[in-house]
Amino acid sequence: MQEFHFSDLKITPEHFRRKALYWAEKFAQVAHFNGNEIPYLYDGFENLLAVSDVKTVAFSGKKVFEQLTEISASEKFLCGLFSYDLKNKIETLESHHEDFIGFPDAHFFEPEILLTFSEKTVSISTQKVECETILQQILTTEIPEIQPQQINWQSRTSEAKYLENVCHIQNHILEGDVYELNYTIEFFAENATVFPLALFEALNQKSPTPFAGFFKLNHSVLMCASPERFLKKEDRNLISQPIKGTIKRGKNDQEDAQLKNQLLNDEKERAENLMIVDLVRNDLSRSAETGSVKVEELFGIYGFQQVFQMISTITAQARPEENLATILQHTFPMGSMTGAPKISAMQLIEQYEDHRRGLYSGTIGYVKPNGDFDFNVVIRSLQYNAETKYLSYKVGSAITIDSVPEKEYQECLLKAKAIMEVLPHPTLP
Incomplete structure (x- = not known):
């Protein structure tokens, strides 16, 4: 690993990060994680960029958790994803709708080159070429000027x-x-010619979040502006931070304060949040030391550029024998994206939804050599298949007995607001 100071390079950290992203685009596998320096309980994603051209086999079939156990013990830095459809390997469930994007159920790769960004420096780790060579390649990369695309959404x-x-x-x-x-x-578009990195940058600028990410696996690309953490492991400490409860931002500080208070005291939103908190407590208890599961923050209100969110934080101490594979089997998919009870909810999701979720409501993240990891919830995201030119984004809300259907639909549109502004939507407000 070699560290370089941006002041010595005579370039701003943001300009360097952008150059590095466009330099990375030529690789078959790219994973970029960005916490956007947003203050967050237990912090957001570390600011990382990982690339590789080494062909790796996607995890599939009944051996997926055996493979995950192996990588948990590999003592390597790894980047990866789990699609929502991994549920079918955990429970007796099925997914019947067509997959238009093509992400596998699970996939991990070891970076050939890993960049770690801080406020003043970038560190480069490589198995491929000299760090100085990579640095010069990045510094000489041109950032293309790309105009926003008009998309024919359906x-x-x-x-x-x-x-x-x-x-x-x-x-x-x-x-x-x-x-x-x-x-x-x-919402989807066919025969859409877009530039994924430019879209990710526009989305991240419009809606910066603590769990943003760009993940490219050959032709399949994710552009993610997620505000939600699925699960983090620090030593034996497990942290889950489900989101349930959404309200728009105000036009000024006074309106912001009013809306924030309205969300905090909304009985329906609190009930939704509490149901998922109980579900997460139960999920974590399956991997935790007895009596260690705690709700550290209940009904926390966090402000993002487009919305306020109600977020709770649940922690637990993992038993010594637990690893990524076993913890995942106990907690995936995240309750905030299913409902409760989880298995019944997933059966009804398959019955009433008319699309395959794929990586949406799955997760991307990274595993460190010591076994620690951090994974988000894939929401507020675009997905694109560069080969078939199929573009997609998905939104949803929690339905309870108190839900007003028309308001739930409007909440879906609110959550999609940033994406609609990045890619104009001629048929929706």
Whole structure:
């Protein structure tokens, strides 16, 4: 590893990071994690850029957790993802809708080159060429000027169908099948020619979040502006921070304060949040020392550029024998994106949603050589298949017995606001 000071390079940290991203684009596998220096309990993502051209095999089939156990013990730095459909390897579940993006259920790679950014320096670790050579390649990379694209978006679920399905889901709640269900919809564009890195930059600028990320695996690309952490492990400390509860930002400080207070005291949003907190406590307890599961913060209100979110923080001490594979089997997928009880919710999700979630409501993150890891929740994200030119984004909300279907649909549009502003949507407000 070699460290370079931005002052010596006569370049700003942000300009260097942008050059590094466009330099990285030529690699088959790219993972960029960005916490955007946003203050957050237990911090956000570290600012990292990892690349590799080494072909790796996606984890699949019944051996996926055996493979995960092996990489947990590998003492290597690894970047990876888990798609929502990994649920089918954990529980007796199925996914029937067509996959248009192509991310595997699980995938990890060891970087050939890893850049670690701080406020004043960048550190380069490499197995491939000299650090100075990589540095010069980055410094001489040109950042292209790309104009925003006009996209012909389509909605896979009409508003009328959405409202009808919410009513059906509420009937399931009345019958006791579930207490809460996260119902999502997809907007998509076919034959879309876009520039993924430019889109990620625009999205991250419009909506900076503590768990932003760009993940490229051959033709499949994720551009993520997630505010939510799925799971972090520091030594034996496990941290989960589910989001349930959303309200728009105000036009000024006074309106902000009013809306923030409104969210904090909204009984429906608090009930949604509490249900998922209980679910996460139960999930973590399966990997935790007895009595170690704690709710460190309940109903915390966090402000982001587009919205306020209600976020709770649950921690636990993992038992010594637990590793990434076993912890994942106990906690995935995250309850904030399913509902409760989790298995019943996932069965109804497959019944009422008309799209395959894929990497949406899955996770991207990294595993350190000592076994520590950090993974987000893939929401507020664009996905793109550069080969088929299929572009997609998905949004959803938690449906409870108190939900007003029309308001839930408007919440979906609010959550998509940043993406709609980055890629104009001619058929939606």
